[in-house]
Amino acid sequence: MQAVILAAGSGTRMRPLTLTQSKAMLPVANKPLLEWTIKNLKDLVDEIIVVVNKNQNDITSYFKDCTFAYQKEQKGTADALAAAEEFIDDRFILINADEFIPKTDIQEFAKGGGYKTAVFRANNPELFGVVETRNGILSNIVEKPQNPASNLVRCGMELLDKNIFPLIKEIKPSARGELEIIDVYKLLIKEQEMQIFEVSKWITISYPWGFLDANRFVLEEHGSQIAKDVEIRPGAVIEDCVAIDSGSIIGPNCFIRKFSSIGKNCKVGQAVEVKNSIIMDNTFVSHLSYVGDSIIGRNCNIAAGVTFANLRLDEKTIKVNANNQRIDSGHKKLGAIVGDNVKFGVNVTIMPGKKIWPGLMIPPCSVIKNDVTEQPDLKDWKGE
Structure with missing residues (x-):
């Protein structure tokens, strides 16, 4: 059996993080997102085929043991699967790169014959493809219904075979102009039965805060992962379920709380508190x-006294801008989403749910109340 992982998306909803690297290469517990997907599959299949786009050299140069199929244009998930057709022998698992499902569930899912789709009982089914069933067999999928018929949603993992490819040629673009994999399955179930398989846990990464959820998922499952050469200075307190990568320094009297990940060659200064956060490679957080x-x-580079606020005063869930929409994160606690190569002056405060684009400098004593996508005026603080 083979596996196909769809990783070709441009990740516009993940900006600013995906302005400088592929979504599939963003870290979860200090390993690329895609690496966790591959680890869960490699003992079950003979070959892993990853569908990428032509600009994802960061993926193709990192993963040496995969076969790569190239989606020429961003025409939807069904078109992405079609890019892998030439490599498929017969049966295969299809999964999106950004789905986190326990390995034990994937192992059970892969057993037996026939077509299967993975489902999960969600608290917010209206945000996903809702699955309708009859005696354990898929009867319909309704994308993001206002009044869901059930709380069973599709998890982005199917068990298929090469007979799926002729059906891709039969579908037409959706209202948003893409070839949707759901439309392929709607054709399939007219002729064949597709079993449903309910997974015990599922995290999907549609927006940046999904990485925090996935980080927690992995650290709960695997426990703390602290490299041997990490320097932990006196008075530092590090809770369970934390990842700290090689070459990093945790300064005196720091507090590194659960479900935090700190990348390679980072420095966390004196009396810094890090809570449920992801800090990527070569980043410095000052005292x-x-x-x-x-x-x-x-x-x-985060100067002294910078605060990434994470809770609204009224304790409502935090809304975030994404793709020209205002999205409710569903999280009461959510801090900032900061791109690569950002420098913060001293005593900056960033309000909850704000984004800062790569390469910017944030002036000292600023209060960031809106997303920062362009360089702020620096003339008032240069001291010239």
């Missing part, structure tokens, strides 16, 4: 700073 429920990109 007396607070990083709460945030994602900080690579090569950032």
Whole structure:
């Protein structure tokens, strides 16, 4: 059996993180997202085929043991699967790169014959493809219905065979102009039975805060992962379920709380608190700073006394801008999403749910109340 992983998407909803690297290469517990998907599959299949686009050299240069299929244009998930057709022998598992499902569930899913789709009982089914069933067999999929018929949603993992490919040629573009894999399955179930398989846990990464959920998922499952050469200075407290990569320094009297990941060659200064956050490689967090429920990109420099606020005063869920829409994250605690190579002056405060684009400098004592996508005016603080 083979596996096909769909990883060709441009990740526009993940910006600013995907302005400088592929979504599939963003870290979860200090390993690329795609690496966790591959680890869960490689003992079950003979070959893993990853569908990428022509600009994803960061993926193709990192993963040496995979076969790569190229989606020439972004025409939808069904078109992405079609790009892998030439490599498929017969049966295969199809999964999106950004789905986190326990390995034990994937192992059970792969057993037996026939067609299968993985489903999960979601608290918010209206945000996903809702699955309708009859005696354990898929009867329909309704994408993001206003009034869901059930709380069973599709998880982005199917068991298929090469007979799926002629059906791709039969579908037409959707209202948004893409060839949708769901439309292929609607054709399939007119002729064949597709079993449903309910998974015990599922995390999907549609927006940046999904990486915080996935980070927690992995650290709960695998426990703490602290490299042997990490320097932990006196007075530092590190809770369980934390990942700290090679070459990093955790300064005196720091507090690194559960479900935080700190990348390679990072430095966390004196009396810094990091809570449920992802700090990527080569980033420095200076003394007396607070990083709460945030994602900080690579090569950032955070000066002393910077606060990444993570809770609204009224304790409502935090809304975030994404693709010209205002999206409710569903999280009461969510800090900032910061791209690569950002520099913060001293005593900056960033309000919950704000984004900062790569390569910017944030002036000292600023209060960031909106997303920062362009360089702020620096003339007032240069001291010239």
